[in-house]
Amino acid sequence: MPAPTTGLVSLPPAHPSHDRNPGMALDLDWVASVQANTSAIERRAASLGGRRSVKKEYQAAWLLKAISLIDLTTLAGDDTPGRVQRLCAKARQPVRAETLTALGMEGLTVGAVCVYHDMVETAVRALEGTAIPVAAVSTGFPAGLSPWHLRVQEIRESVAAGAQEIDIVISRRHVLTQNWQALYDEMREMREACGEAHVKAILATGELGTLRNVAKASLICMMAGADFIKTSTGKEGVNATLPVSLTMIRAIRDYQDRTGILVGYKPAGGIAKAKDALLYLALMKDELGHPWLQPDLFRFGASSLLGDIERQLEHHLTGHYSAANRHAMG
Template sequence: MPLDLSMFEGHAVNRSAAERRASTLSARRSVKKVYQAAWLVNAVRMIDLTTLSGDDTEGKVQRLCAKARQPIAPYIMDGLGLSDMDLTVGAVCVYPTMVPHAVKALKGTSIPVASVATGFPAGLIPLNLRLEEIKYAVGEGAGEIDIVINREMALKQEWNQLYDEIAAMREACGEAHLKAILATGELETLRNVYAASMVAMQAGADFIKTSTGKEGVNATLPVSLTMVRALRDYGDATGYQIGFKPAGGIKAAKEAIAWQVLMKEEMGREWLEPHLFRFGASSMLGDIERQLEHHVTGRYASSSRHAMS
């Protein structure tokens, strides 16, 4: 849609109120026993299993994809009574040069390959190069592209310029889904977070995402609440559903429940599905598997038993 400044300019965000509301999500909500296991299994379906390291190799990506295809050990699934469930993660996310390896390893499955692009994580390269990186990743088979916005434009509130850049990235993605990373830990205020969320959605983002995972401060519940309220307001105004992805610093299984509670209470049950909600939290999968094994056996296993890949 065209840029509409009236949807966010002058929109106040009360930080203390957002923090109070966010604190109730985990402090006043309790999910136990079989219900906890069900929420954790659902969280697995929405994980973008990710490797973004300088030492990534074809073999490492193959192991990650094997874990994506079977994220929970068969004996645990049997113990949960879910042996017939075709449980997979939401996507596998890699650097552009690793996309062909992931596509090959996931052949025959419905698991999409996502790729970071646009000079991830800083995004400080010329726009034409960022657009070429998107086209390269899509050409290699990526079905989802995680772009990073220009934080300078957001900090200087140059919303027209930011809109134009994201719209150009949206066009470069073609049929691939666009997930816009706001790097909220570097946006300074929740007002900027709300405004950047609105600009990204107006420019065509299919998802808005909190962080690259490389900032000093990554996904937090107050920031996520602000972004979720923005996508709710956007949906009320336009009728379009936009997805949400918290990423960075999410490691524990209990955090998976807290973020799902946020989506359930603010957006409804529909947003607890992979097409509208994802976690950027690969290390969390190991803890979820560990908690599910405890539910089945009554004993905690060493974390080394549940390696990510």
């Protein structure tokens, strides 16, 4: 990646210029053929840190790219309108203005702001005049165990409130019991309830048992029309990991090879350091290529990640690390 310039990190619309994933009929033969070689996947994931290293201006360029891919998130029980408004202000100006000016990156924003349903209208108002979409977590987040009609209605109400993206949670029991038809039907109905809003299917991979289950659940959700597949709610004991990510993005690649359709990917939960973001970006570039380094096909679900990236960028310019409280999220 070249040194930072004004044109380095393009700011395309968050929603894709390519066609959305329309889904397809459930193909159980394809699902049955899915395999996941756990030891090989873990070896490949473990090799990333040693094989990919960027320094100085090249690292700064990658980190600026990462900022444009963040779904800046607050999903706390004590969220207030004021907290969401401050988070949206951070989304509009993710890095100190003098830092962006020095790097030639004025106008850089995050990819989206992600909130609970009750905070959608607050976030939409706070982001007026920007191209930053609001994403709502829905369908009984994080467990996905509320009554079905309420989950579907929650999607519709979030869309009506102005959410342009809906992060839904699947019923993990369908994966654990291998009830692929039920998972497909559920995902299909949720996709339809989203209408024009783009849907990210959260697999809660830490609760699915095996990488093979992760691969099959990824494929089913794409068959049912998911625009993105996402690792985690951030509330599980184990969230995004490199082996899980490799499994999911290879399912995305397989789906593209067979259908020609591009599906996005979102790792979420536990990605808090700039060095972690660099590993994920290297993985995406290696496995899927440049199209998946844009916000219409790749997002980080994170909040504290942005603060660490900002500290690294300031260190790049000054040679000194600043205190974390200079880069608060809200």
